[in-house]
Amino acid sequence: xxxxxxxxxxxxxxxxxxxxxxxxxxxxxxxxxxxxxxxxxxxxxxxxxxxxxxxxxxxxxxxxxxxxxxxxxxxxxxxxxxxxxxxxxxxxxxxxxxxxxxxxxxxxxxxxxxxxxxxxxxxxxxxxxxxxxxxxxxxxxxxxxxxxxxxxxxxxxxxxxxxxxxxxxxxxxxxxxxxxxxxxxxxxxxxxxxxxxxxxxxxxxxxxxxxxxxxxxxxxxxxxxxxxxxxxxxxxxxxxxxxxxxxxxxxxxxxxxxxxxxxxxxxxxxxxxxxxxxxxxxxxxxxxxxxxxxxxxxxxxxxxxxxxxxxxxxxxxxxxxxxxxxxxxxxxxxxxxxxxxxxxxxxxxxxxxxxxxxxxxxxxxxxxxxxxxxxxxxxxxxxxxxxxxxxxxxxxxxxxxxxxxxxxxxxxxxxxxxxxxxxxx
Ligand SMILES: [Mg+2]
Numbered sequence: 001x002x003x004x005x006x007x008x009x010x011x012x013x014x015x016x017x018x019x020x021x022x023x024x025x026x027x028x029x030x031x032x033x034x035x036x037x038x039x040x041x042x043x044x045x046x047x048x049x050x051x052x053x054x055x056x057x058x059x060x061x062x063x064x065x066x067x068x069x070x071x072x073x074x075x076x077x078x079x080x081x082x083x084x085x086x087x088x089x090x091x092x093x094x095x096x097x098x099x100x101x102x103x104x105x106x107x108x109x110x111x112x113x114x115x116x117x118x119x120x121x122x123x124x125x126x127x128x129x130x131x132x133x134x135x136x137x138x139x140x141x142x143x144x145x146x147x148x149x150x151x152x153x154x155x156x157x158x159x160x161x162x163x164x165x166x167x168x169x170x171x172x173x174x175x176x177x178x179x180x181x182x183x184x185x186x187x188x189x190x191x192x193x194x195x196x197x198x199x200x201x202x203x204x205x206x207x208x209x210x211x212x213x214x215x216x217x218x219x220x221x222x223x224x225x226x227x228x229x230x231x232x233x234x235x236x237x238x239x240x241x242x243x244x245x246x247x248x249x250x251x252x253x254x255x256x257x258x259x260x261x262x263x264x265x266x267x268x269x270x271x272x273x274x275x276x277x278x279x280x281x282x283x284x285x286x287x288x289x290x291x292x293x294x295x296x297x298x299x300x301x302x303x304x305x306x307x308x309x310x311x312x313x314x315x316x317x318x319x320x321x322x323x324x325x326x327x328x329x330x331x332x333x334x335x336x337x338x339x340x341x342x343x344x345x346x347x348x349x350x351x352x353x354x355x356x357x358x359x360x361x362x363x364x365x366x367x368x369x370x371x372x373x374x375x376x377x378x379x380x381x382x383x384x385x386x387x388x389x390x391x392x393x394x395x396x397x398x399x400x401x402x403x404x405x406x407x408x409x410x411x412x413x414x415x416x417x418x419x420x421x422x423x424x425x
Contacts, residue, residue, distance in 0.1 A: 055268060074152040078148070098192065100148060145169055194334025219373075300347040302350055311351045348403070400416075
């Protein structure tokens with residue numbers, strides 16, 4: 001059953017209507033492109049006008065968007081291979097394909113950013129140890145990763161594409177070992193967020209953010225299976241995006257689905273949040289996205305992790321009931337959840353992991369700035385903003401993570417407090 005929400009659909013079209021005329025966008029991007037083209041002559045890659053204002057971080061935004069687009073194309077190819085295989089989920093072959101995507105996506109993003117920012121530091125999920133010290137199996141995987149990276153570069157850049165050596169790929173992956181911290185600029189990357197969703201042909205994300213002196217400034221999130229609008233939400237015992245699971249196998253059936261091949265979200269501090277199609281051949285102007293404005297708990301949706309192991313679904317249900325939410329949850333793999341809140345498919349995101357679980361910064365950085373720039377608020381269960389500057393983990397997180405429109409966030413905090421005192425967590 002497709003569940004279209006007319007209020008959300010009109011909220012989205014209202015935010016589209018508020019955008020400046022297209023000609024202004026084109027003039028602005030042409031002007032930026034001109035400036036960039038002059039002093040980016042040494043770069044191996046062309047910078048394409050984006051149609052969104054990156055302000056002081058325009059160059060970082062352009063670089064990150066191109067990098068995430070490369071990785072999205074790469075992941076779509078690998079997930080396509082997975083979906084064409086035997087339908088049995090999670091075979092050993094599945095696992096090794098996922099691993100290829102993890103390494104190759106980190107390699108291609110790290111390489112791409114370094115073309116524009118040679119001294120960049122990266123806090124990335126993966127390292128290449130298993131490839132370089134994993135004997136024959138490791139060498140074989142490295143070979144496959146290198147071929148995949150080169151094939152994607154060729155598909156994206158054509159004749160101008162460089163051919164990376166396996167050592168280039170190892171170096172690019174291993175750049176991700178930074179521990180970040182409160183000073184200077186650090187990129188934060190989860191090359192494939194939501195591994196289980198990826199294996200199942202369902203939602204996953206490529207999540208890249210830039211932190212500058214401890215504050216998130218840029219976020220780019222590739223959501224290669226996220227449809228253009230939430231109107232394709234399907235309801236069974238909980239909500240999910242339509243076509244899933246095994247969404248990709250259906251997408252491979254034809255190109256007419258266009259935007260249903262996925263979205264890329266961008267956010268720059270103070271400059272708002274936008275959505276692009278993953279497919280660069282679709283010539284759409286970026287769409288400004290905003291969190292839901294009105295809040296009627298009886299109609300609100302909340303989103304949470306699919307897996308019970310990652311968050312207490314009993315507790316989130318109690319909080320939802322306390323708030324007056326009647327709807328079943330929208331359960332989504334990966335940071336696509338933040339995308340759902342940012343464009344008002346869902347009103348609330350909640351995650352309450354087991355006590356003692358340490359959240360990694362790359363699992364949240366891109367999603368958090370996306371929701372914030374779409375007009376929302378993200379905090380821990382005590383109301384404090386998440387701390388991305390304490391190393392590879394989010395330090396001092398109080399119980400869980402909640403995200404919502406700013407107006408609703410205070411009510412949500414209150415409901416969490418009430419539900420907590422009567423729970424056994
Ligand atoms: Mg990952």
